[in-house]
Amino acid sequence: MYKARAWLSRSFTALSSNPLRVCVVGSGPAGFYTAEKTLKAHQEAQVDIIDRLPTPFGLVRSGVAPDHPETKIVINQFSRVVQHERCSFFGNVTLGSSVSLSELRQLYHVVVLAYGAESDRALGIPGEDLIGVHSAREFVWWYNGHPDGKNLSPDLKSTDTAVILGQGNVALDVARILLRPTEELATTDIASYAWTALEGSSIRKVYLVGRRGPVQAACTAKELREILGIKNLYVHIREDDLIKSPTDEEEMKNSRIQRRVYELLSKAAASASSQPMLGQRELHFVFFRKPDSFLESNERSGHVSGVHFEKTALKGGGPGKQYAVGTGEFEDLDCGMVLKSIGYKSVPVNGLPFDNHKGIVPNIRGRVLKNISGDSSQVENGLYVCGWLKRGPTGIIATNLYCAEETVASISEDLEQGVLASSSGLPKPGREGLLQLLDNRNVRPVPFSAWEKIDSEEKRLGSLRNKPKEKLTTYEDLLKVAT
The missing domain is CATH 3.40.50.720 (NAD(P)-binding Rossmann-like Domain)
Structure with missing residues (x-):
């Protein structure tokens, strides 16, 4: 440097x-x-x-x-x-x-x-093309009003459960948007069509699933603290998943971020009630699971109805080098929507x-x-x-x-x-x-002066709704204002 x-x-x-x-x-x-x-x-x-x-x-x-x-x-x-x-x-x-x-x-x-x-990395497993399986990038573009994301139209009404594959910051962002009270999102620059869909959402449970353990979770403490702080949210973490190996201990010694993330997860597990209260939204952290296939619904042909997971264990040669391997044990997790947060490409x-x-x-x-x-x-x-x-x-x-x-x-x-x-x-x-x-x-071409016109119009439209801005979400609208 x-x-x-x-x-x-x-x-x-x-x-x-x-x-x-x-x-x-x-x-x-x-x-x-x-x-x-x-x-x-x-x-x-x-x-x-x-x-x-x-x-x-x-x-x-x-x-x-x-x-x-x-x-x-x-x-x-x-x-x-x-x-x-x-x-x-x-x-x-x-x-x-x-x-x-x-x-x-x-x-x-x-x-x-x-x-x-x-673009997105693919898992390359059966059922990945089922309706209801999306990439986190697509979902993020959708709620942020990206013109290529407007037509995603995720079905938030036909299921009460979403599974997010991955535990990085993008995965936590997506989970937070699904679980946060919509009145708290109303005064942000979220796309209006996304806010309306979230307002009518039936999703009450979100599972954040990772291949490795809590010590290897890829999120930052700031993001984790924020999602754990959502009001009236039930958080569930299996006690068994929090057991650390000597290699995990060494890994945490070498990384303040990983140590802080583990501490936050442990504290959340210890302070959680045994069952959710009536009406509470739920966030479940699931560790040591890798997706093996997506399950198709019997009632709705072509739609996802769950994920078939293989349980994993950590192998590898030392701190920071542990990787997940399958154990040959499997379990299913029912859901009506899957968001893959496994990396951009x-x-x-x-x-x-x-x-x-x-x-x-x-x-x-x-x-x-x-x-x-x-x-x-x-x-x-x-x-x-x-x-x-x-x-x-x-x-x-x-x-x-x-x-x-x-x-x-x-x-x-x-x-x-x-x-x-x-x-x-x-x-x-x-x-x-x-x-x-x-x-x-x-x-x-749209010069910066034309972008400033777009920006001014978005702020004007936002002021009508008590938002910082109301994003224009189609190429047609953007180019029309830019003229």
Whole structure:
């Protein structure tokens, strides 16, 4: 990290007649931090951020839960970045269909891919395509008003039980939205159609199921504390699941987060009543279970009616390296909805090497490699990655800051060493070339000034309902206001 910061403290400037032209694909945290660090490191660089959506900010807008407004404050910082005189945002521009990767590389000295992970990992088990089995990403997009999530329409009325596979922060977000009193969500920026559906929801029990034990739960203490604090909620954790092995003890010694999570779970188990009271909503933490198949309903053909789980035990060579293995014992858990919170997956792009196993573009410190062999001599000059596409779908918003520092440090090194076309005096059309190409294809980019119109309208509509904003949730509505 010191080396990255040292590089960033230096300023490399191209000739004023030939500024460094940089295109960042993706306007989430990784994209904005990359733009910010590039503008600071290169005093004459021109940075263009493009995104397939008409709206900027990526998962800050469509991934952060509506009842976490404090997490969205970073939008103010990102807005200042794009209002810099050397930075521009163009929404409604899709890599692949609006403009190809090879075209971007011809237009810009540097292309940084930071478009995140917009697909889902699959379990690959029987019944995964049954009605009622969704990914947590789809559900999050649905309640956050993402235009690609509006049509999910999860059935919240035909069942009283939902099973969530996974115990990370996204799983806890989803469980909290299902269990939280809707009056507490009414004054957030949750999509109105989602709030209405949750208001009429029949779901009263949520099971959070993990393959490993409470010591290995992937959530943070803050998220766990919040869901345990939902009023009038019955929490159930099996006492047997809380028994720790010597390896677990060692693992907890090495991790303050894991220790705190375990302590919170233990405290919740100890203070819980033996049975839920009448009308109480229920949250069940289930450990040491892995899904074997999804069960189809006898009454409703094609719909999910439960999950067939295999019990697991931990194996492995020491703290932090324990993994779950099946024991050959099975049990069923009845439910009418399943949400898979087992990880996001990045989507490959034509002409780009992709490691399907790791879900990343092969790279060394952000420099894209020509293939997945890991050979550092095989670098795609001028092409970089940042964020989930670079390291996999892990970390929090701030993780992208350090990730961007490293990638921009690599760009700076390459520029100084004459690897990039800018340093050899070759001009690139950059922004002007991109806009001309989009115009020729009748693609209408949405600049930041048009996003500000959308933002103003959403705030106006929100004020009518005592909400911070009422999100526009269709491409048609977004583009109409942006005009």
